[in-house]
Amino acid sequence: MTINLVAVFFVAAALIAAGAFAAAWRRDLTAAVAGVPLMFAGAGVAFAGVARFAAAGGPQLFGQEFAVVLAIAATALLAMGLGIAGREGPR
Amino acid sequence: MDSLHAIGFYVSSGVSLAGAMGVALLPGRGLRGASMAVVGVGLAGIYLSLSAGFVAAVALVCYAGCAFLVASPLYRPLEGVVGPMWRQVGAIGAAALLAILAYSAFRGDFVHAGFYGGAFGVANLGRLFFAHDALSTEALAVLVLVAFAGATAVWRVRERTR
Numbered sequence: 001m002t003i004n005l006v007a008v009f010f011v012a013a014a015l016i017a018a019g020a021f022a023a024a025w026r027r028d029l030t031a032a033v034a035g036v037p038l039m040f041a042g043a044g045v046a047f048a049g050v051a052r053f054a055a056a057g058g059p060q061l062f063g064q065e066f067a068v069v070l071a072i073a074a075t076a077l078l079a080m081g082l083g084i085a086g087r088e089g090p091r
Numbered sequence: 092m093d094s095l096h097a098i099g100f101y102v103s104s105g106v107s108l109a110g111a112m113g114v115a116l117l118p119g120r121g122l123r124g125a126s127m128a129v130v131g132v133g134l135a136g137i138y139l140s141l142s143a144g145f146v147a148a149v150a151l152v153c154y155a156g157c158a159f160l161v162a163s164p165l166y167r168p169l170e171g172v173v174g175p176m177w178r179q180v181g182a183i184g185a186a187a188l189l190a191i192l193a194y195s196a197f198r199g200d201f202v203h204a205g206f207y208g209g210a211f212g213v214a215n216l217g218r219l220f221f222a223h224d225a226l227s228t229e230a231l232a233v234l235v236l237v238a239f240a241g242a243t244a245v246w247r248v249r250e251r252t253r
Contacts, residue, residue: 001094001097001098001101002094002097003096003097003100003140003141006196006197007100007101008141009192009195009196010193010196010197011104011107011108011137012192012196013189013192013193013195013196014104014108014111014189014193015107015108015111016188016189016192017185017186017188017189017192018108018111018112018114018115018185019111020181020184020185020188021115021181021182021185021186022111022114022115023181024178024180024181024182024184024185025115025116025178025181025182025185026115027170027171027173027178028168028169028170028171029169029170029171030166030167030168030169031120031123031161031168032171034114034123034127034157034161035114035115037127037130037154037157038111038114038115038130041107041111041130041134041150041154044134044146044150045134045137045138045141048137048138048141048143048146049141051141051143052141052142052143061215061216061219062219064143064145064146064216065216065219065220065224067138067143067146067150068145068146068149068216068220069227069231071146071149071150071153071154072149072153072231072235073231073234073235074153074154074157075153075154075156075157075160075235076234076235076238076239077238078157078160078161079156079160079238079239079242080238080241080242082160082161082163082166082242083241083242083243083245083246084245085166085169
Protein backbone atom coordinates (compact mmCIF):
# COMPACT_ATOMS: atom_id res chain seq x y z
CA MET A 1 0.00 0.00 0.00
CA THR A 2 1.54 3.28 -1.11
CA ILE A 3 0.60 6.91 -1.60
CA ASN A 4 1.11 8.56 -4.96
CA LEU A 5 0.20 11.84 -6.56
CA VAL A 6 -2.97 10.45 -8.14
CA ALA A 7 -4.35 9.37 -4.74
CA VAL A 8 -3.60 12.82 -3.30
CA PHE A 9 -5.32 14.47 -6.25
CA PHE A 10 -8.38 12.21 -5.81
CA VAL A 11 -8.72 13.24 -2.16
CA ALA A 12 -8.23 16.90 -3.09
CA ALA A 13 -10.88 16.61 -5.81
CA ALA A 14 -13.34 15.03 -3.39
CA LEU A 15 -12.77 17.80 -0.82
CA ILE A 16 -13.22 20.54 -3.42
CA ALA A 17 -16.40 18.92 -4.74
CA ALA A 18 -17.76 18.46 -1.20
CA GLY A 19 -17.15 22.15 -0.52
CA ALA A 20 -18.86 23.15 -3.75
CA PHE A 21 -21.77 20.87 -2.88
CA ALA A 22 -22.07 22.41 0.59
CA ALA A 23 -22.00 25.93 -0.85
CA ALA A 24 -24.64 25.07 -3.44
CA TRP A 25 -26.93 22.85 -1.39
CA ARG A 26 -27.38 24.67 1.92
CA ARG A 27 -30.35 27.02 1.99
CA ASP A 28 -28.93 28.98 4.93
CA LEU A 29 -26.23 31.33 3.63
CA THR A 30 -24.24 31.23 6.87
CA ALA A 31 -24.07 27.44 6.46
CA ALA A 32 -23.23 27.69 2.77
CA VAL A 33 -20.20 29.86 3.58
CA ALA A 34 -18.76 26.84 5.44
CA GLY A 35 -18.14 25.22 2.06
CA VAL A 36 -15.35 27.71 1.33
CA PRO A 37 -12.84 26.24 3.86
CA LEU A 38 -13.55 22.78 2.46
CA MET A 39 -12.62 23.91 -1.05
CA PHE A 40 -9.51 25.64 0.30
CA ALA A 41 -8.62 22.42 2.16
CA GLY A 42 -8.80 20.47 -1.08
CA ALA A 43 -6.57 22.97 -2.83
CA GLY A 44 -4.11 22.83 0.08
CA VAL A 45 -3.96 19.03 -0.06
CA ALA A 46 -3.23 19.20 -3.80
CA PHE A 47 -0.45 21.74 -3.25
CA ALA A 48 1.10 19.71 -0.43
CA GLY A 49 0.90 16.58 -2.57
CA VAL A 50 2.72 18.27 -5.43
CA ALA A 51 5.36 19.51 -2.99
CA ARG A 52 5.78 15.96 -1.68
CA PHE A 53 5.83 14.03 -4.92
CA ALA A 54 6.45 16.24 -7.91
CA ALA A 55 8.30 19.46 -7.04
CA ALA A 56 11.45 19.12 -9.12
CA GLY A 57 12.59 22.71 -9.63
CA GLY A 58 12.46 25.88 -7.56
CA PRO A 59 11.79 25.98 -3.84
CA GLN A 60 10.70 22.46 -3.01
CA LEU A 61 8.38 23.38 -0.14
CA PHE A 62 6.48 26.02 -2.07
CA GLY A 63 3.38 23.79 -2.09
CA GLN A 64 3.47 23.46 1.70
CA GLU A 65 3.88 27.21 2.00
CA PHE A 66 0.83 27.78 -0.13
CA ALA A 67 -1.15 25.21 1.90
CA VAL A 68 -0.39 27.24 5.04
CA VAL A 69 -1.51 30.42 3.28
CA LEU A 70 -4.74 28.74 2.16
CA ALA A 71 -5.57 27.44 5.65
CA ILE A 72 -5.12 30.88 7.20
CA ALA A 73 -7.01 32.61 4.39
CA ALA A 74 -9.89 30.12 4.76
CA THR A 75 -10.32 31.06 8.42
CA ALA A 76 -10.18 34.78 7.64
CA LEU A 77 -12.65 34.52 4.77
CA LEU A 78 -15.05 32.42 6.85
CA ALA A 79 -14.99 35.03 9.61
CA MET A 80 -15.62 37.81 7.11
CA GLY A 81 -18.35 35.90 5.28
CA LEU A 82 -20.18 35.00 8.46
CA GLY A 83 -19.96 38.57 9.65
CA ILE A 84 -21.39 39.98 6.42
CA ALA A 85 -24.07 37.27 5.97
CA GLY A 86 -25.16 37.47 9.58
CA ARG A 87 -25.38 41.24 9.37
CA GLU A 88 -27.88 41.17 6.53
CA GLY A 89 -30.20 38.74 8.31
CA PRO A 90 -33.78 39.49 9.36
CA ARG A 91 -34.18 40.97 12.82
CA MET B 92 6.78 5.97 1.80
CA ASP B 93 6.00 3.00 4.03
CA SER B 94 2.71 1.27 4.72
CA LEU B 95 2.16 3.11 8.00
CA HIS B 96 2.20 6.45 6.19
CA ALA B 97 -0.12 5.07 3.53
CA ILE B 98 -2.60 3.72 6.09
CA GLY B 99 -2.51 7.05 7.90
CA PHE B 100 -3.12 8.90 4.66
CA TYR B 101 -6.12 6.82 3.63
CA VAL B 102 -7.68 6.77 7.10
CA SER B 103 -7.20 10.54 7.43
CA SER B 104 -8.68 11.04 3.97
CA GLY B 105 -11.77 9.07 4.98
CA VAL B 106 -12.11 11.04 8.20
CA SER B 107 -11.73 14.33 6.36
CA LEU B 108 -14.25 13.44 3.64
CA ALA B 109 -16.75 12.18 6.22
CA GLY B 110 -16.43 15.48 8.04
CA ALA B 111 -16.86 17.38 4.78
CA MET B 112 -20.10 15.54 4.01
CA GLY B 113 -21.22 16.29 7.56
CA VAL B 114 -20.62 20.01 6.97
CA ALA B 115 -22.67 19.76 3.79
CA LEU B 116 -25.57 17.64 5.04
CA LEU B 117 -25.97 17.68 8.84
CA PRO B 118 -28.64 19.90 10.40
CA GLY B 119 -27.80 22.26 13.24
CA ARG B 120 -24.80 24.50 13.61
CA GLY B 121 -23.37 22.47 16.47
CA LEU B 122 -23.17 19.33 14.37
CA ARG B 123 -21.77 21.27 11.45
CA GLY B 124 -19.11 22.82 13.69
CA ALA B 125 -18.17 19.38 15.02
CA SER B 126 -17.94 18.14 11.43
CA MET B 127 -15.65 21.04 10.57
CA ALA B 128 -13.42 20.06 13.50
CA VAL B 129 -13.38 16.49 12.13
CA VAL B 130 -12.33 17.90 8.75
CA GLY B 131 -9.46 19.70 10.48
CA VAL B 132 -8.30 16.54 12.26
CA GLY B 133 -8.43 14.52 9.04
CA LEU B 134 -6.64 17.28 7.15
CA ALA B 135 -3.88 17.37 9.75
CA GLY B 136 -3.49 13.61 9.36
CA ILE B 137 -3.24 13.96 5.58
CA TYR B 138 -0.56 16.64 5.91
CA LEU B 139 1.35 14.57 8.45
CA SER B 140 1.40 11.57 6.15
CA LEU B 141 2.64 13.86 3.35
CA SER B 142 5.65 14.89 5.52
CA ALA B 143 4.20 18.35 6.16
CA GLY B 144 4.08 18.51 9.95
CA PHE B 145 4.11 22.28 10.23
CA VAL B 146 1.25 22.60 7.76
CA ALA B 147 -0.63 20.00 9.81
CA ALA B 148 -0.25 22.09 12.97
CA VAL B 149 -1.39 25.26 11.19
CA ALA B 150 -4.35 23.47 9.59
CA LEU B 151 -5.42 22.03 12.94
CA VAL B 152 -5.47 25.48 14.56
CA CYS B 153 -7.15 27.18 11.59
CA TYR B 154 -9.89 24.60 11.19
CA ALA B 155 -10.53 24.58 14.93
CA GLY B 156 -11.16 28.30 14.50
CA CYS B 157 -13.44 27.58 11.55
CA ALA B 158 -15.33 25.01 13.65
CA PHE B 159 -15.78 27.55 16.41
CA LEU B 160 -17.08 30.12 13.93
CA VAL B 161 -19.49 27.67 12.27
CA ALA B 162 -20.82 26.42 15.61
CA SER B 163 -21.13 29.86 17.14
CA PRO B 164 -24.72 30.79 18.07
CA LEU B 165 -23.95 34.48 17.56
CA TYR B 166 -24.64 34.38 13.83
CA ARG B 167 -28.25 34.49 12.70
CA PRO B 168 -29.37 32.08 9.99
CA LEU B 169 -30.04 33.84 6.69
CA GLU B 170 -32.29 32.12 4.18
CA GLY B 171 -31.11 32.42 0.59
CA VAL B 172 -33.37 33.48 -2.24
CA VAL B 173 -32.25 30.72 -4.61
CA GLY B 174 -35.00 28.25 -5.45
CA PRO B 175 -34.74 24.47 -4.99
CA MET B 176 -34.23 23.88 -8.70
CA TRP B 177 -31.10 26.02 -8.79
CA ARG B 178 -29.82 24.33 -5.64
CA GLN B 179 -30.20 20.99 -7.39
CA VAL B 180 -28.43 22.39 -10.44
CA GLY B 181 -25.61 23.49 -8.13
CA ALA B 182 -25.40 20.02 -6.59
CA ILE B 183 -25.25 18.43 -10.05
CA GLY B 184 -22.56 20.98 -10.96
CA ALA B 185 -20.57 19.91 -7.89
CA ALA B 186 -20.84 16.28 -9.03
CA ALA B 187 -19.68 17.28 -12.50
CA LEU B 188 -16.78 19.16 -10.93
CA LEU B 189 -15.83 16.01 -9.02
CA ALA B 190 -15.92 13.98 -12.24
CA ILE B 191 -13.74 16.49 -14.10
CA LEU B 192 -11.23 16.79 -11.26
CA ALA B 193 -11.09 13.01 -10.77
CA TYR B 194 -10.47 12.52 -14.48
CA SER B 195 -7.71 15.13 -14.49
CA ALA B 196 -6.24 13.54 -11.34
CA PHE B 197 -6.26 10.16 -13.05
CA ARG B 198 -4.35 11.69 -15.95
CA GLY B 199 -2.04 13.66 -13.68
CA ASP B 200 0.53 11.01 -12.77
CA PHE B 201 3.13 12.35 -15.16
CA VAL B 202 5.94 13.66 -13.03
CA HIS B 203 7.97 12.32 -10.12
CA ALA B 204 10.71 13.90 -8.04
CA GLY B 205 12.63 13.15 -4.89
CA PHE B 206 11.68 14.81 -1.61
CA TYR B 207 14.32 16.20 0.72
CA GLY B 208 12.23 18.51 2.86
CA GLY B 209 12.19 16.49 6.08
CA ALA B 210 9.21 15.36 8.13
CA PHE B 211 8.35 18.72 9.67
CA GLY B 212 10.14 21.19 7.42
CA VAL B 213 9.63 24.23 9.61
CA ALA B 214 13.10 25.68 8.98
CA ASN B 215 12.77 25.48 5.22
CA LEU B 216 9.23 26.87 5.41
CA GLY B 217 10.46 29.71 7.61
CA ARG B 218 13.08 30.60 5.00
CA LEU B 219 10.36 30.63 2.36
CA PHE B 220 7.92 32.68 4.42
CA PHE B 221 10.27 35.29 5.78
CA ALA B 222 12.95 35.53 3.09
CA HIS B 223 11.92 34.21 -0.31
CA ASP B 224 8.21 35.12 -0.18
CA ALA B 225 8.12 37.77 2.51
CA LEU B 226 5.80 39.95 0.44
CA SER B 227 3.15 37.24 0.19
CA THR B 228 3.42 36.65 3.94
CA GLU B 229 2.82 40.33 4.58
CA ALA B 230 -0.11 40.32 2.14
CA LEU B 231 -1.63 37.39 4.01
CA ALA B 232 -1.16 39.19 7.31
CA VAL B 233 -2.95 42.23 5.87
CA LEU B 234 -5.79 39.99 4.62
CA VAL B 235 -6.22 38.41 8.04
CA LEU B 236 -6.10 41.80 9.75
CA VAL B 237 -8.67 43.28 7.37
CA ALA B 238 -10.95 40.24 7.63
CA PHE B 239 -11.02 40.11 11.41
CA ALA B 240 -11.21 43.88 11.79
CA GLY B 241 -14.04 43.95 9.24
CA ALA B 242 -15.91 41.15 10.98
CA THR B 243 -15.51 42.95 14.31
CA ALA B 244 -16.69 46.25 12.81
CA VAL B 245 -19.73 44.57 11.23
CA TRP B 246 -20.51 42.93 14.54
CA ARG B 247 -20.29 46.21 16.46
CA VAL B 248 -22.51 48.02 13.95
CA ARG B 249 -25.10 45.28 14.19
CA GLU B 250 -25.07 45.31 17.97
CA ARG B 251 -25.43 49.10 17.98
CA THR B 252 -28.42 49.08 15.66
CA ARG B 253 -30.19 46.26 17.50
